[in-house]
Amino acid sequence: MPPAASVYERIYAAVRSIPAGRVATYGQIARMVGRCTPRMVGYAMAALPDGTDVPWHRVVNREGRVSVRSRGDGARRQRMALEAEGVRFGPGGRLDWGEVAWEGPRGGAAW
DNA sequence: AGATTGACTGCAT
């Protein structure tokens, strides 16, 4: 584990703040955390271990679709985990933002 | 210390 985990911790904390049944985009988290870009979020997610307590599956791309590149079954696992939380996937495998969109820890209020 | 890459996004073509 690299010593610069402080940045990761910020991202992980934000992801942990996502309530069950809700999802956030990389850009959303990046803006919320600040000091980092969507790429950092993705990078942090990629660095997550398997038994992590971070609900990484609640993080999707801007299209509302799973983007996992690493691990062939990662995307499938993510979608399964989301469905298990009550997240409904629309046609094309995209998420229904009207139902699962997470505005932030304040629930709409910017921080 | 310099170059490359990465689970992204937005705008341009």
Add this chain to the structure above:
DNA sequence: CATGCAGCCAATC
């Protein structure tokens, strides 16, 4: 609607 390019910051080689 598909493809391309640039920007972003940190990790890795």
